Amino acid sequence: MRDVAQRAGVSIGTASKALNDNGRLKADTRTRVIAAAQELGFRPNSLAQSLHRTRSMTVGVLSTDSFGRFAFPIIEALEERLAEQGIAIFMCNATDDPEREKRHLDQLLGKRIDGLLVTGRRMDKRPPVAVPGQTMPVIYVFSQADDPEALCLLPDDYGGARLAVEHLIGLGRRRIAHITGPESFEAVTLRHRGYRDALTTAGLSASDTFFRKGKWSEAWGREAVADLFDDAAEMPDALFCGNDQIARGASDALRERGIDVPGQVAVVGFDNWDVMTLAARPPLSSVDMNLRELGRLAGERLISMIAGERFKGVERLPCSLFVRQSSDTNQS
Amino acid sequence: MRDVAQRAGVSIGTASKALNDNGRLKADTRTRVIAAAQELGFRPNSLAQSLHRTRSMTVGVLSTDSFGRFAFPIIEALEERLAEQGIAIFMCNATDDPEREKRHLDQLLGKRIDGLLVTGRRMDKRPPVAVPGQTMPVIYVFSQADDPEALCLLPDDYGGARLAVEHLIGLGRRRIAHITGPESFEAVTLRHRGYRDALTTAGLSASDTFFRKGKWSEAWGREAVADLFDDAAEMPDALFCGNDQIARGASDALRERGIDVPGQVAVVGFDNWDVMTLAARPPLSSVDMNLRELGRLAGERLISMIAGERFKGVERLPCSLFVRQSSDTNQS
DNA sequence: TTGAAAGCGCTAACAA
């Protein structure tokens, strides 16, 4: 900065004004300073800037499980949104270790982050992050804090499930089964509820004979199909699966039994994970949680909160249904 | 800091010495200051600290494609290693857009990062990142720069392929086919070379009749199996696949033809991606690129380079083979 | 063993 001022033949304060576009300056002076900065390859030290301004232009992202498959689209979109405002993100991973989480938090606070985003799939609500002073914005994404004052951003699992099941009903299916993951996940409960409500709304019975909970794996999908179809008095004509791995396993198991998908049984998964949906035969319909949207919204909210706005409570973002051959009787 | 000094009844300089454990201080004074800091919940402003010290204790991670599946383990392990030294990482994603890359780089330089890590699967060597001054350490991981002075950390694709093929040879297989991805990837070339060298070393012919290149997908794996096995004069007794998706597709296709894996045909994949290897029937053997190791090594090197050491050239980390049922005739 | 003071690179209020 000093060098730039000297080069341009102005005071150091003037140079600062010119480069930051504030204060009243003669256009000529301004351009002269900017030229000097250019020639010298001057790059303002944002550490020094942050010492003055109230903001560091950085936020922290704390992942509680490791950076899983679900975290990436969220973080990617978040980073994109924040980068538009010149905000950089610090990434930390605590792997569910409270000790590490605390160390990371200390480090982030030392770096004077302007806000914090906490993420990480969990089965239950997590204890809120202990930020001294209460003033720094904190957002939980794809994660819920046990604190009514906290802002939590989540996909609308319930609505996503209804979307899927209503689609199957629209296809004329009446015996729709639901195969899903471990009930310790809130998502399992919510999706199950969506499934049942969609059925009852349509005047269909939602008994538990067509409901199976287990693991999030292909093997479980295959197993559940065996259970539902082999020697069954009444066979389902559609499957709504809790995730795409289950759906893929189920779809494989059906094919191997000579049951046509979607002709005899339509299948819809959840997550819209291309690795599964596109590799399956036929390609799988699936509910998309719009994780990039979620990440972008988190960025949006964080920016507003840094600017002083307050948000609280649980906000759920709608899911979308992607229809592919596994539930499309016209294309099959 | 001022508050802490006041509270402890010492000068501000003394307080600093006490908290940073340098200078000669009476033990009593030191503990008094530390106590005061504790009570006041004092947290040093690392922005201010960095203004003095030469280091900001931050590094940048620039991803050129988006944060892909391969990037997670690398970045995770990197972050873990750097966190041990109290170094935080800024994550940026440029998605192969030079414009965005430049903006991110400017931002990072403004934040006075101590080092930079560039990552992102690419087919060809990328132009080196333009860092003015040449002094900041830069490492390319899972990515290669077109600059002999750059340090590039990569998995040993060639060695990994040899490992797999030698394993198959050890099983007594003699007609080993290689199904792989698009040849525009350097990894495809290297793995192919490893495959051929392993064969010729064992005195087997490495003709192109058993070589198929295509896509990185399950569908391609199935297709290639159809091509290799249906109406073939001579059928392979083993498949070495360029990635796990191909291997999975191939394995499915074999099963559907009633060909026993591993009895008649052994299958080995590449990536050791559990989503594929464990869901396949039988579970797939696969070559692991040790990406976490790679990330950790990158952290290690970055720390050394920040301390002044210099490294250059391409460094390749060994792969490991994970044997599962698809190539284990004892377990099958 | 401690305190005083200069300064890291920058901004912003106030004077000129």
Next chain:
DNA sequence: TTGTTAGCGCTTTCAA
């Protein structure tokens, strides 16, 4: 319209 100056919060000589 520009220059001067007092810090932002901390570290580190140098004196005391």
